[in-house]
Amino acid sequence: MKHLFFILLLLPALAWGQRFQLAAPHLTVDSVFFRKQAQVELAFDLDGSTIRYTTDGTYPNDSAAVYKKAIEVTNSGTVRAKAMHPDFLPGNAAEKTLFKINFLPDSMGLQPAPDSLYKGKGAATLFDLRKGDADLKSGRWLGFRTDTVVVETRCKKPVSLKTLQLSTLFDAGAWIFPPKRIEVYGASGKGNWQTVGVWNAREGFRWKDLPSKYDQFQKVIIRPLPVDRLQIRIVPFGPLPEGHPGAGQAAWLFLDEIIFM
Amino acid sequence: MRRRDFLQNTALLGAGVLAGFKGEPEIGHGNFRYRINPRWCKADPATHPVTNCHEMVFDKQGRIFMTTDNIRNNILVFNKDGKVLDAWGKEYPGAHGLSYHNENGVEMLYIADFERHQVIKTTLTGEVVRTFEWPADSGKYKKQSEFKPTETAIAPNGDVYVADGYGKDYIVHYNHDGQVKNVFGGPDLLKNAHGVALDTRNPLKPALLVSSRAENKLKRFSLEGALLDTIALPGAYICRPVVQGMEVYFAVLISQLPWDSGSGFVCILDKNNRVVSAPCANAPRYNTDGTLKPLYQTIRAFKHPHDVLVDPDGNLFVAQWNSNGVYPYRMERVK
Numbered sequence: 001m002k003h004l005f006f007i008l009l010l011l012p013a014l015a016w017g018q019r020f021q022l023a024a025p026h027l028t029v030d031s032v033f034f035r036k037q038a039q040v041e042l043a044f045d046l047d048g049s050t051i052r053y054t055t056d057g058t059y060p061n062d063s064a065a066v067y068k069k070a071i072e073v074t075n076s077g078t079v080r081a082k083a084m085h086p087d088f089l090p091g092n093a094a095e096k097t098l099f100k101i102n103f104l105p106d107s108m109g110l111q112p113a114p115d116s117l118y119k120g121k122g123a124a125t126l127f128d129l130r131k132g133d134a135d136l137k138s139g140r141w142l143g144f145r146t147d148t149v150v151v152e153t154r155c156k157k158p159v160s161l162k163t164l165q166l167s168t169l170f171d172a173g174a175w176i177f178p179p180k181r182i183e184v185y186g187a188s189g190k191g192n193w194q195t196v197g198v199w200n201a202r203e204g205f206r207w208k209d210l211p212s213k214y215d216q217f218q219k220v221i222i223r224p225l226p227v228d229r230l231q232i233r234i235v236p237f238g239p240l241p242e243g244h245p246g247a248g249q250a251a252w253l254f255l256d257e258i259i260f261m
Numbered sequence: 262m263r264r265r266d267f268l269q270n271t272a273l274l275g276a277g278v279l280a281g282f283k284g285e286p287e288i289g290h291g292n293f294r295y296r297i298n299p300r301w302c303k304a305d306p307a308t309h310p311v312t313n314c315h316e317m318v319f320d321k322q323g324r325i326f327m328t329t330d331n332i333r334n335n336i337l338v339f340n341k342d343g344k345v346l347d348a349w350g351k352e353y354p355g356a357h358g359l360s361y362h363n364e365n366g367v368e369m370l371y372i373a374d375f376e377r378h379q380v381i382k383t384t385l386t387g388e389v390v391r392t393f394e395w396p397a398d399s400g401k402y403k404k405q406s407e408f409k410p411t412e413t414a415i416a417p418n419g420d421v422y423v424a425d426g427y428g429k430d431y432i433v434h435y436n437h438d439g440q441v442k443n444v445f446g447g448p449d450l451l452k453n454a455h456g457v458a459l460d461t462r463n464p465l466k467p468a469l470l471v472s473s474r475a476e477n478k479l480k481r482f483s484l485e486g487a488l489l490d491t492i493a494l495p496g497a498y499i500c501r502p503v504v505q506g507m508e509v510y511f512a513v514l515i516s517q518l519p520w521d522s523g524s525g526f527v528c529i530l531d532k533n534n535r536v537v538s539a540p541c542a543n544a545p546r547y548n549t550d551g552t553l554k555p556l557y558q559t560i561r562a563f564k565h566p567h568d569v570l571v572d573p574d575g576n577l578f579v580a581q582w583n584s585n586g587v588y589p590y591r592m593e594r595v596k
Contacts, residue, residue: 020286020297023524023558026543045543046559083559087286091561134518171519212519 022083022091025051025067029079032131032215033099033257040071040096044083053081059093076100076261097215101129103161103260105153105230110142118143118254123151125256131167132256133214141169143176144253149234151258158188158226163261164197165219166234169254171212172244177237177251178205182220186227193231197222207241217259232258287595288560290545293529293538295577295592297562302343302588309334309345314580314589316412316501317570318361320368320385325570327580327589328356328372335372336387341572343591349387353377358412358456358501364419375409375427393421396433399444412501414457414469416484422469426455432471434486445486452476456501456511462532470509472499479509479534492534496542496556499528505571507532512566512579516542516557521583523564527592528556540592563590 025044032038042051051067052060060082071079080095110123120139121128132140164184169176184197197220236253240246287294304311311329318326324346325339335350350356355376362369369390372381380393395408402408410433411426419437430451434443446454453474460470460481468489469482477497481489496516503510509530516524526541536545536553541560547553564584569577577592 020560020562023561026555026557043543043557044559045546047544049559088560211521214518 019087019089021089022046022049022085024092024094025081025083027079027081027094027096029096029098031098031129032096033101033129033259034073035101035129036074038073038098040073040079040098042067042071042081042094046083046085048087049083049085051081051083053079055079073098074100097217099165099259099261101259101261103155103159105260106156108151108153110152111150112144112146114142114144126151126258127153129257132169132254134212136169136174136254140256142255144236144255145250146253147236149236149253149255151232151234153230153232153258155228155230158228159260160224160226161196161222161230161260162224163219163259164222164230164232165217165259165261166232167256167259168216168218169212169214169256170207170210170216172207172210173212175240175244175246175249175252176254177207177240178216179218179234179253180237181235182218183233183235184220184222185231185233186222186225187229187231188225188227193229194225196225196227196230201237205237205241208243288562288592289527289529289540289595290538293540293575294595295540296595297540298591298593299562299587301578301591302339304337304339304343304345304588306586309337309348311337311586311588313582314567314584314587315357315582316359316568317578317580317589318359318370319570319572320361321363323572325578325589326359326361326370326385328353328359330354330356336370339589343588347386353381355409358410358424360413360415362415362419371413371415371421373410373413373423375411378405378408378410380410380413380421380423391439393423393433393435393439396431396441396444399431399433399441401429401431401444401447411454412456414459416459416467420484422457422459424454424457424471426453426472426474430454432457432469432482432486434484443486445482446471450488451480456499458502458504458509460502460504460509462504462507470502470504472501472511474498474500474514492530493552494528494536494556495553497528498525500567503569503571508537509534510569510571510577512569513539513542513556514565514567514582521565523561523584524558525563525566525581526556526558526560527563527566527569527577527579 025042030039052064078097080093082093108123182199185193186196199220237251312331315328334348335353335356338347355374358373360371382391395405409427410423412424414422421435423433432446451473455474456472458470460468479492497513498515500512529538531537542556565582567582568580575594580589
């Protein structure tokens with residue numbers, strides 16, 4: 001008897017037929033890379049819906065803060081937001097990671113030059129605090145199809161970085177793959193270069209069926225030595241993997257920003 | 262079961278069903294609200310498989326013809342209840358655009374096949390009547406493979422306008438015999454000219470509505486190929502416009518890049534080309550300067566809608582690209 005009762009309780013759900021899932025809220029940010037503060041705006045213009053969000057890295061649940069007005073962000077971190085509505089299943093969270101830039105170099109150089117189609121403003125584009133998007137020719141991205149890319153920077157006063165992050169692009173269909181290795185060298189005054197950080201891609205990158213990613217960052221932990229010169233050597237992915245339409249030919253490397261934190 | 266329990270349970274069941282129906286949400290805005298039925302189509306994937314469902318048209322009897330790039334049956338024919346009536350075509354690997362034209366009582370289909378680099382005119386049962394070939398003498402193309410037509414629009418006099426949406430974004434104007442009369446648009450004016458339709462809402466001045474999909478715009482051209490005006494629809498990657506009555510309907514493939522983001526919806530413009538409803542997207546709102554606030558998906562009922570067919574009662578049928586091989590959904594208009 002008890003069972004029948006529960007089955008009957010379930011029937012409305014069946015009669016309902018399809019319950020659709022909500023999309024993620026529409027998220028816009030004035031600057032992904034910022035010096036003092038950034039503003040995140042969320043929108044989900046569907047009658048009866050609520051946006052809940054977090055800024056502490058957790059996933060928003062039913063008790064997360066309700067979005068009412070633009071969020072002021074003053075520290076690096078990830079904003080995540082979810083739409084909720086009684087008639088629909090909850091959807092995925094929209095998320096955006098923002099970076100507070102602690103240091104900017106006073107001068108910079110780049111070897112070799114980027115491809116002429118994606119040359120931006122050369123090395124300066126890597127420190128212009130402007131995030132590139134799906135428009136590869138916006139001038140915000142530098143595209144390379146070469147061997148190791150070397151970026152050198154100088155700061156007038158010595159700086160102690162904790163991390164260096166590289167903003168890169170992945171788009172398998174466009175033959176653009178993440179770097180294979182990043183080496184960072186530092187020097188102070190007339191001193192010699194010394195290794196201050198290394199990052200290596202994981203073996204066996206599973207690129208198949210992976211959607212394009214315009215928000216992709218490689219994080220290099222830096223030995224906090226005061227340095228006034230930095231050299232960043234970025235080794236591209238190399239030949240495209242087996243199973244790719246361009247297998248064996250060189251992958252593209254796209255760089256957007258180098259972030260000193 | 263005791264009689265009292267039975268009554269109690271039956272009452273619960275009834276209330277539950279009622280509550281369920283009441284709770285089924287209406288989707289859309291203003292006078293254009295719908296209930297979506299993903300299970301309208303009764304086709305069996307084992308006998309009538311689809312890969313991408315591209316476009317749909319009605320014939321005179323109200324049967325629905327649809328293109329799919331599955332070469333086991335490039336054309337599927339459904340009745341209004343979603344039952345398969347006919348299936349044909351194994352030679353159209355890039356079966357994409359589909360237009361219907363009643364040629365003095367003889368019904369014709371125009372299949373735009375971007376992989377065959379041509380448009381094929383057939384009868385309703387698939388006999389080939391004519392092909393429309395790449396405009397070799399126009400000077401705009403070096404070879405046939407650059408021409409990847411996605412759509413056609415047929416003028417009342419039988420002239421055919423072909424949108425080269427996956428090629429060089431030109432609109433090629435042919436006479437009914439397939440001779441090229443004009444080539445216009447092109448990469449400077451159109452970015453991904455994926456759809457073209459005859460806009461007959463002003464019968465004195467018929468025009469062409471062309472989607473510039475990657476720009477999120479519809480552009481109106483004269484039948485002679487002059488750009489008349491532009492309708493900016495930020496967030497709408499428009500597949501093809503469908504003019505029905507005084508409205509323009511279209512499937513929005515995605516509302517944000519990448520192309521496989523699954524962020525599509527359906528959209529309806531009124532006679533002034535303003536968005537009046539965007540089922541599965543945010544409520545359409547205009548800024549004081551007359552520009553539309555960006556559209557974005559709110560309800561994930563669709564992944565990548567590719568075409569909208571409107572029946573005489575205002576119900577919609579939606580075909581989808583790259584959506585796990587689903588058949589078209591029906592959207593019942595809420596009166």
